[in-house]
Amino acid sequence: MSMDDTTAGHLQELRRGTVVLGCLVRLREPDYGYALLESLNRIGITVDANTLYPLLRRLEKQGLLTSEWNTDEARPRKFYRTSPAGEQLAGILTADWKNIDRALARLTSGDER
Amino acid sequence: MTAPTTTLTDRYVWAAVRTVPDAQRADLDRELRERIGDASDALVGTGRAPADAERMALVELGDPAVLAARYVDRPLQLIGPRYFLTWWRLVKMLYAIVLPIAAGAVLLAKMLSQAPIGESFADAFSVAFALAVHLGFWPTLIFAILERSPGRAPDLSWNPDMLPELPETGRAGRLGDLIASLVFLTLFAILIIWQGYGAPVVNPIGETVPVLSPDLWSFWIPWFLVLIGLEMVFAAAIYAWGWNWWLAVVNLLLNIAFIVPALWLFTTGQLINPEFLDVIGWPWGEAGGVVTTIIVFGAIAVTVWDVIDGVIKTVRGRGGSALSLGRI
Structure with a gap:
């Protein structure tokens, strides 16, 4: 395994949970898969379609997202929206994310070694 | 070709949905069409011909059977990590105990009935071979079914009492x-x-x-x-x-x-x-x-x-x- 593969693997692991958090926050406004994919990547939360679409289904199955088919346009689209349970989880994940960030900052500055 | 209007997308969607349970087919069908449509539209937007865009979008999605298995959480391995070690221990134990006993018993029985020595060994070998195939196949089948059955795994959890004794190295x-x-x-x-x-x-x-x-x-x-x-x-x-x-x-x-x-x-x-x-x-x-x-x-x-x-x-x-x- 080359150095680049190792780095890519660790980056992917580090980002895995942030995609869930990104979806839960972003889907407070209902949206469909492709639009979500585009907007997450645009703001720097990188995710590919083969990860995102199954993830949306899983989050829906876990009751963190709700979905509704929009058939107004020629192509029917499934719109997802964060459920109250998803909102709660987003709060917990965000708090934890900030804790980790602070902890890493302390480690880096060498305050509480 | 069933109809001139059949597209690659139609074929892809059909290949994917036919492997999932009936109840989920309509939903998966619509979701896939949305996903393929949006992906190829985006590619057309970057200047590609619609036919090429559709093909590229499908390549991106990959094997429809794999995709469908992910959608319905179906395992893509015969026996997963949950059961692998249990299966492996069982098969090893069966081979180590049943095979030699069965082959030896056949050999002894053949010799007692005054069969020629070559025939006795040939029979023992063929019985051992058939038995090896069965001993490999049936546990594997059962574990593969277990892997695919819903619900909690039976309690096969490990505990420290199962640790083997250290080998006695001293005199x-x-x-x-x-x-x-x-x-x-x-x-x-x-x-x-x-x-x-x-x-x-x-x-x-x-x-x-x-x-x-x-x-x-x-x-x-x-x-x-x-x-x-x-x-x-x-x-x-x-x-x-x-x-x-x-x-x-x-x-x-x-x-x-x-x-x-x-x-x-x-x-x-x-x-x-x-x-x-x-x-x-x-x-x-x-x-x-x-x-x-x-x-x-x-x-x-x-x-x-x-x-x-x-x-x-x-x-x-x-x-x-x-x-x-x-x-x-």
């Missing part, structure tokens, strides 16, 4: 083996000598009848007594150094030096004293052949096991029991 662990070997070999040597003088078998005129042919005293009985002496030295060597490959080979040679002449003498009728056979009324009608076969078979089985046991102990690098299969 203390081998002392038992040494004592057992020396006692057995001594008794064996005494028995060989004693049967020539004080055996409890007497002829009609009251003379003691040796069990082994008295002619053997010129060479073969001393040969076997020397071998017994060497076996004692060998047992001491095992005690001193533990099993290693040299000693495993010596064990093989000692076994061959013993079993080959013994069986040759036995089967050519030179081993047992003819007068002794007269006294016990040998051959016992039909039973004679059976008893002979069982003795030959048993002797070979014990020898083969002793050699294998040496190899197993060498491989494990210890003097403990070789019967702790299944612990792994």
